[in-house]
Amino acid sequence: MPDFLGYTQIATVPASDSTYLDTNNGKGLSIGAKYATRLVAAFPAPGGGLSYVSSDTCLAPIPADAPVITNVTVDNTGTTDGLITVKWMSPFQANKVDFPPPYKYEVYRAEGITGDIKIKKVNSGFLTDSTYQDQDPLNTEGQIYNYRILAYDNNNDLVDTSDVASAVRLEAKPQLKMIELNWVAEVPWSNQLNDFKMHLIYRGGKDDTDAQLLLELIDSVDVTANGFKYTDDGSWNSTPLKETDTYCYKVMTRGSYGNDLIPSPLNNFSQKMCAQPNDNIPPCTPTLKIVQPTCEEQAAIVGCGNTIYSNTLTWSVDCRNDVRSFTIYVADKLGDDFTLYKDNVVDTFFVDNIGLKSFARCYKIQSVDRSGNKSDLSDSFCFDNCPYYELPNVFTPNGDGCNPYFSAFSDRTGVDESTGLDPCGNKQSLDDIAAHCARFVEAVDFRVYNRWGKQVYNYTGDVFGQGGEKSIYIDWDGKDTQGKELSEGVYFYVAVLTYDVVDPGQATQTMKGWVHLVR
Numbered sequence: 001m002p003d004f005l006g007y008t009q010i011a012t013v014p015a016s017d018s019t020y021l022d023t024n025n026g027k028g029l030s031i032g033a034k035y036a037t038r039l040v041a042a043f044p045a046p047g048g049g050l051s052y053v054s055s056d057t058c059l060a061p062i063p064a065d066a067p068v069i070t071n072v073t074v075d076n077t078g079t080t081d082g083l084i085t086v087k088w089m090s091p092f093q094a095n096k097v098d099f100p101p102p103y104k105y106e107v108y109r110a111e112g113i114t115g116d117i118k119i120k121k122v123n124s125g126f127l128t129d130s131t132y133q134d135q136d137p138l139n140t141e142g143q144i145y146n147y148r149i150l151a152y153d154n155n156n157d158l159v160d161t162s163d164v165a166s167a168v169r170l171e172a173k174p175q176l177k178m179i180e181l182n183w184v185a186e187v188p189w190s191n192q193l194n195d196f197k198m199h200l201i202y203r204g205g206k207d208d209t210d211a212q213l214l215l216e217l218i219d220s221v222d223v224t225a226n227g228f229k230y231t232d233d234g235s236w237n238s239t240p241l242k243e244t245d246t247y248c249y250k251v252m253t254r255g256s257y258g259n260d261l262i263p264s265p266l267n268n269f270s271q272k273m274c275a276q277p278n279d280n281i282p283p284c285t286p287t288l289k290i291v292q293p294t295c296e297e298q299a300a301i302v303g304c305g306n307t308i309y310s311n312t313l314t315w316s317v318d319c320r321n322d323v324r325s326f327t328i329y330v331a332d333k334l335g336d337d338f339t340l341y342k343d344n345v346v347d348t349f350f351v352d353n354i355g356l357k358s359f360a361r362c363y364k365i366q367s368v369d370r371s372g373n374k375s376d377l378s379d380s381f382c383f384d385n386c387p388y389y390e391l392p393n394v395f396t397p398n399g400d401g402c403n404p405y406f407s408a409f410s411d412r413t414g415v416d417e418s419t420g421l422d423p424c425g426n427k428q429s430l431d432d433i434a435a436h437c438a439r440f441v442e443a444v445d446f447r448v449y450n451r452w453g454k455q456v457y458n459y460t461g462d463v464f465g466q467g468g469e470k471s472i473y474i475d476w477d478g479k480d481t482q483g484k485e486l487s488e489g490v491y492f493y494v495a496v497l498t499y500d501v502v503d504p505g506q507a508t509q510t511m512k513g514w515v516h517l518v519r
Helices: 295-302 430-436
Strands: 068-076 082-089 104-111 117-121 131-138 145-152 158-161 169-175 178-184 198-205 217-222 229-232 247-255 266-269 273-275 311-316 323-331 339-345 349-352 361-369 381-383 441-449 455-462 489-499 508-517
Touching: 068 145, 082 145, 104 131, 131 145, 169 247, 169 273, 178 247, 198 229, 217 229, 229 247, 295 430, 311 361, 323 349, 339 349
Parallel strands: 068 266
Antiparallel strands: 068 082, 082 131, 104 117, 104 145, 145 158, 169 178, 178 229, 198 217, 198 247, 247 266, 247 273, 311 349, 323 339, 323 361, 361 381, 441 455, 441 489, 489 508
């Protein structure tokens, strides 16, 4: 399968198969696009080898019964004043009876090359035009955005949603006396077709605006033969790149739906990207911008026994245009060495939620530029747990099933969810119970004394006891260490608790109190 034909391998199937359902990896085929399919057979060993390419099979384009997005192009590059123009076509093949025109539109934007992170509607009301310039303010220098269009009919009923299309993201990798460019876009059309195979490369100085960069076309690249990359070594004007100079670029992609009813080519510009050959200067250090959740917020999340935790990291960096990616380092306790946790993070936020056993963890962030230079590690930020442990001041081990044990608060009280009544007949709120449950307690050493100071009972338990024997809940039944029932009265206790917190020096707490044993 020659590269210049513009085909992409989508599957390998057993030789016994003679059918294949193309769903575009579950995303669905692009609205309005025309697809061509070819097959290549792989022969078995020992002969092996590949067959000739089959003739192409072209089907009619996917009906354009939803908006057809055609352009997501960066007009201006900046951290707060970025501009992106989005264009689309109406759902011109929608059922006019079910969805009567004229149509009107909403534009939605999300962060990332695809997906719906921080998705929001960016226009007010409805649009009747099919072009919109997003000025909300955008960080086109450091962030990539994707868009989708929602169409509504004359009755304000939703017709459908377009496919998602991202802006073109350009990256620059400095090398010895040259700069390598790579670009990518996640779009519903093809940017690698033989009919529009040449993508255009523009270059200028670091102070040039996006518009000024487009005054100097330095080259074009055949993406069907070379992929989405280009190396600027100065050969276009026989002037080698200088190590002390900064060079800035924009790339124009060209693509098509392959549908005669949709104009081609679809031209879209990347953001402005600058780089310096042979860069050996480290990038600037990120600044963490994180807010520790309050204990009330933690209690609402954790409740009684939640085991799914997440920490959201956010940071900023002053030299975003020079940074290719970020590396995250972690330490589980204060004083521990920080170790590599996640590299090649391209956003300025990260959600740590894989295998996290609690909130307690410390983080540092490092910038990596396009030459592989690394910044100093940022200052650390430590998320911490809010431990909680509450003991009652009365229990009645008299066999009636009501408060039979002296136990730490938990959701094991047997509240009837239909009536909300506990075994004592008291109305209990499940939310209130969850707010008082033991949280982030790893172990307890519990001792009971009578009014004369004599120890009459002791107990140790930890989280490995789960909810049963030797757990953190104590579950004292009012008997002494020899199993003899103690007399009714007031007893005093000392509980030494071990908490799961980020600072080992704050992990141990002593709780003292009294309890009334009622027979």
